[in-house]
Amino acid sequence: MPAGRQIAAIIKKDIIAELRTKEMVVSMLLFILLIMVAFRSAFGELGDISDFAGGLLWIAFLFTSLLGLNRSFVHEKDESCLEGLLLSPVDRPNIFFGKMLGNLIFLSAVELVAIPLYIALFNLTIKGSIPLFIAAVLLSNIGICTIGTLLSTISINTKLRDMLLPLIFLPLSSPLLIAAVVTTNKIMNGAAGQAFEPAVGAIKLLLAYDIIFLLLAYALYDFVIGE
Amino acid sequence: MKKAITALLFAGGALLLTGLALAFLVAPMAVNQKGVEIFSQKIFYFHVPVSETSLLAFVLGAVFGAMFLVNKNPKYDFLSLAAVEIGFVFGLLVEWTGVIWTRAEWGVWWTWEPRLTSYFILMLMYAGYFVLRSSVNEESAKARFSAVYSIVAAVNAPLTFFAIRLIPSVHPVVFDSSGAHMEASMLAAFLVSMSGMLIFSTALLLLRYQLQTAREELDYLKNEFGG
Numbered sequence: 001m002p003a004g005r006q007i008a009a010i011i012k013k014d015i016i017a018e019l020r021t022k023e024m025v026v027s028m029l030l031f032i033l034l035i036m037v038a039f040r041s042a043f044g045e046l047g048d049i050s051d052f053a054g055g056l057l058w059i060a061f062l063f064t065s066l067l068g069l070n071r072s073f074v075h076e077k078d079e080s081c082l083e084g085l086l087l088s089p090v091d092r093p094n095i096f097f098g099k100m101l102g103n104l105i106f107l108s109a110v111e112l113v114a115i116p117l118y119i120a121l122f123n124l125t126i127k128g129s130i131p132l133f134i135a136a137v138l139l140s141n142i143g144i145c146t147i148g149t150l151l152s153t154i155s156i157n158t159k160l161r162d163m164l165l166p167l168i169f170l171p172l173s174s175p176l177l178i179a180a181v182v183t184t185n186k187i188m189n190g191a192a193g194q195a196f197e198p199a200v201g202a203i204k205l206l207l208a209y210d211i212i213f214l215l216l217a218y219a220l221y222d223f224v225i226g227e
Numbered sequence: 228m229k230k231a232i233t234a235l236l237f238a239g240g241a242l243l244l245t246g247l248a249l250a251f252l253v254a255p256m257a258v259n260q261k262g263v264e265i266f267s268q269k270i271f272y273f274h275v276p277v278s279e280t281s282l283l284a285f286v287l288g289a290v291f292g293a294m295f296l297v298n299k300n301p302k303y304d305f306l307s308l309a310a311v312e313i314g315f316v317f318g319l320l321v322e323w324t325g326v327i328w329t330r331a332e333w334g335v336w337w338t339w340e341p342r343l344t345s346y347f348i349l350m351l352m353y354a355g356y357f358v359l360r361s362s363v364n365e366e367s368a369k370a371r372f373s374a375v376y377s378i379v380a381a382v383n384a385p386l387t388f389f390a391i392r393l394i395p396s397v398h399p400v401v402f403d404s405s406g407a408h409m410e411a412s413m414l415a416a417f418l419v420s421m422s423g424m425l426i427f428s429t430a431l432l433l434l435r436y437q438l439q440t441a442r443e444e445l446d447y448l449k450n451e452f453g454g
Contacts, residue, residue: 150379154372158362168359168376171352172383175390182393198393205390216382220375223296 006090010098011105017075018106024071028064028110035060036121053124054184058177060114062144062170065107069148070165072103073156086226096221100149107141127190136187139206140180146213147172153224179205228437235430242423246272249416257413267331272416274324276424277317278346282384284314284428285353289381292374301443304370307377308360309435313428315353321346341391348387352380 001009018024039056043049049056076082085095115137119125126133148169155164179202186199250272257268291307294300325343330336337343356376363369409417 147379150375154359154375157368158359158372159364160358160362164355164359164362168352168355171348171355172379174348174352175383175386178390178393202390202393205386205393209386212382212386213379216379220296220378223371223375 001089003091003094006094007098007101010085010090010095011102014072014099014102015105024068025106025110027071028067028106029113031064031067032060032110032114033117035063036118040121049122050124050189052185053118053122054186054188055181057115057118057184058140058180060118061107061111061140062173062177064110064114065103065144065148066166066169068103068106068110069145069152069169070155070162072099072106072149073152074162077156082225092222092225093218095225096149096153096217099153100145100217103149104141104145107145108138111137111141124188126188128187128192133184133187136180136183136203136206139203139210140176140183142210143176143206143213144173146210146217147176150213150217150221150224153221157226175205176209179203179209228433232430232433232437235426235433239423239425239427239430242419243427244423246276246416246420246423249412249419254413254416255410257409265332267328270324270328270331272420274321274328275417276421277324278321279421280424280428281314281317281321283425284310284317284432285349285377285381285384287432288314288377292377295370295374301366301370302440304374305436305439305443306432307374309432309439311353311356311377312435313431315350315357317428318346318350318353322350342388345388345391348391349384352383352387356380 039049039060043056073082076085086092090098148165151169151172152165155161155168158164182202183199183206186196186202191199250269254272256264256266257271259265288307288310291303291310295303295307322343325346326336329338329340329343356373359376360369360373363372
């Protein structure tokens with residue numbers, strides 16, 4: 001079976017499982033709404049949060065992605081699906097790409113609902129270019145899902161299981177978080193010219209991060225998933 | 228091996244003491260732009276060698292990690308662990324001396340100064356390494372996961388430093404692409420400290436490696452004769 005079809009088969013399996021149970025996307029969405037309530041309680045008195053709205057958005061997304069990343073492998077491990085996947089004639093890096101793209105689809109789907117809600121609930125506007133905003137969000141999502149899928153495969157095979165993932169995922173994703181926050185803040189505030197410079201650097205960093213970790217995960221996944 | 232380690236420890240220790248003596252007795256006082264002497268600059272002869280050594284140790288940890296993944300020889304796992312441990316301890320020293328300097332120079336114990344922040348994230352990242360190691364029972368999986376993590380973390384470190392640069396810094400820059408901005412006697416004191424630190428940490432690395440090998444041997448004997 002060609003690599004593309006192997007990856008597509010894994011993604012299809014994850015989507016079907018999710019459509020039947022709906023537990024991952026629904027819990028991620030509810031979690032984001034709860035974080036928004038927490039933001040409202042913490043920053044409500046300020047009234048206008050547009051100066052750091054991008055930062056808050058990424059706090060919500062990063063913690064929400066943790067829920068999904070953990071869930072995506074807990075299933076596989078508990079139902080012994082991982083053994084099945086390993087026994088099937090699928091190349092191991094393709095398992096990684098399948099799981100990673102599945103996570104990317106779920107995270108992006110949740111964000112597709114959450115971002116308009118966030119903008120409406122906090123009276124925000126995206127003053128800069130919306131396509132650029134979407135591109136920045138997508139690039140950050142790819143980074144989150146790449147490093148997240150690699151690390152959640154490790155964490156699920158340890159004694160601490162899902163407890164370990166935040167401890168190793170959050171520090172490793174910090175360059176991503178910083179770059180995503182800088183970019184989205186600048187775009188949302190409509191920065192232009194000299195003021196937009198840091199965002200250009202940040203987008204380049206996002207790109208570099210995605211490429212480097214995709215290659216690294218491709219090379220290392222064989223060692224992570226088991227002998 | 229034992230004799231070599233002792234010799235390295237003494238050589239490194241002697242160079243470190245010489246470096247300190249040179250820093251306080253020979254190197255002139257640094258002067259700021261207003262012509263005021265700054266005594267707190269003396270920490271530079273300790274702070275910078277420690278930080279360079281810790282970064283080098285982390286890189287070494289990743290190199291040994293990669294060698295383990297290629298050869299599957301537990302020797303490289305021990306070496307990788309030893310290197311990361313030394314990097315971590317030296318990293319704590321960097322934070323500590325950095326905090327002392329910020330206190331002396333800026334009057335605060337901590338500022339979210341970019342480089343201090345990068346190091347802080349780096350420390351959290353490698354703290355995760357030790358949590359990961361302690362949460363895996365099976366030796367081969369422990370070694371594999373740690374090797375992968377040490378590589379991912381070492382690749383992530385420069386990205387973190389770069390990401391933090393997106394926020395402007397007030398950290399003094401001594402070395403840049405045009406060379407070292409200091410007097411010859413200052414450079415001499417620095418280089419002596421630096422080489423002392425490198426030799427001393429090499430000795431520590433070998434010592435730690437020997438300890439780990441002895442521990443493995445003890446475990447083996449216990450299992451063999453302990454019943």
